Amino acid sequence: MTTILEGLREYLSQCPALREVHTDLAGEKDGSCALVPQSEKVVRESITGAVVRTGEFRLHLRFALSSERERQENHTKLEEMTGWLDKRRAQGILPELPEGNTALDLQCVRGALKRAEGGGTGIYELPLLLTYEKEGEKMAKIERKYMAHYINAAVSGTAEYVRLGKNLEEYSAELSAEVETTKNILGETSVLVTGYEKSGSVEPYYAEKGDPLFERLQAIVDGALTLDDCNTDVVEVHLWETSGEGGYPAIREKAVIEVSSYGGDSTGYQIPFNVHYTGEKEKGLFDPATKVFTKE
Numbered sequence: 001m002t003t004i005l006e007g008l009r010e011y012l013s014q015c016p017a018l019r020e021v022h023t024d025l026a027g028e029k030d031g032s033c034a035l036v037p038q039s040e041k042v043v044r045e046s047i048t049g050a051v052v053r054t055g056e057f058r059l060h061l062r063f064a065l066s067s068e069r070e071r072q073e074n075h076t077k078l079e080e081m082t083g084w085l086d087k088r089r090a091q092g093i094l095p096e097l098p099e100g101n102t103a104l105d106l107q108c109v110r111g112a113l114k115r116a117e118g119g120g121t122g123i124y125e126l127p128l129l130l131t132y133e134k135e136g137e138k139m140a141k142i143e144r145k146y147m148a149h150y151i152n153a154a155v156s157g158t159a160e161y162v163r164l165g166k167n168l169e170e171y172s173a174e175l176s177a178e179v180e181t182t183k184n185i186l187g188e189t190s191v192l193v194t195g196y197e198k199s200g201s202v203e204p205y206y207a208e209k210g211d212p213l214f215e216r217l218q219a220i221v222d223g224a225l226t227l228d229d230c231n232t233d234v235v236e237v238h239l240w241e242t243s244g245e246g247g248y249p250a251i252r253e254k255a256v257i258e259v260s261s262y263g264g265d266s267t268g269y270q271i272p273f274n275v276h277y278t279g280e281k282e283k284g285l286f287d288p289a290t291k292v293f294t295k296e
Helices: 004-012 068-090 212-223
Strands: 021-023 033-045 051-064 101-108 112-117 121-134 147-152 161-163 173-183 189-202 231-238 248-259 273-287 292-295
Touching: 004 021, 004 033, 004 051, 004 101, 004 121, 051 068, 068 101, 068 121, 212 248, 231 273, 248 292
Parallel strands: 021 033
Antiparallel strands: 033 051, 051 121, 101 121, 112 121, 147 161, 147 231, 173 189, 189 273, 231 248, 248 273, 273 292
8 A cells, every 4th residue: 555545445445334445436326435535634743753643534425315214224334334443443453554654543423414415315424533653754864074164264354264174084073061060968969061162173184285274274383373363263064954045054153273283294294283162153054155154
């Protein structure tokens, strides 16, 4: 089966009081029936992404109603159907649904005549309420390249962002938590995280002529710069999210550059450095094409 409707239709076809169950329109013969979907709504959603839904259906049944006896027999048939459904529900026997969907409950309400039609027949209606759970979509693993880090290489004026990552096998913003622990007179321990010291290490960093970040680092080395001359900002860009007008969701945070050494081996001139984040952040959008950050 491929649909919820098909699974419910096959389930109802097992009822001894029903003939073949059609979709939408009941046949012209006495006793023919059809399953008609009405509406659907979300009841709740779990943190795993699974969604519980309810689907409303109507079972339309064509019965003869020319005489009082026939009309009484029709209600007897309706009671047999609701009795069969209630018994199966009590036994925990519910419809088999398409893969990824699990029936949780199937309730029915006593049926009634909906309309009389020509030929001495009428359409009776039996309301059904199916509750089922739909599995959440499996989250795809986000590749490392979709968490982008751009550092501002400009000393002042217009920002000049350079993406970190070339020649880097790893870059992590390490969080060192500031923790306060106290114990009360009852012997209970209270632990509070009061803040973080955040930093990242860029090593190796190979100098490339014409790279604005190299020029900024070399200036720090040559001038033994300190204080505000080492200030910068870093933009973390969530490239796995949907890009809108202005770019991808991003967070810009003020930071300080600390050159840890310079020189290196025969593979090339290296200036590894550390980035110390200040915690002063702002949200916005970042366009990787123009390398422009727009504050929210």
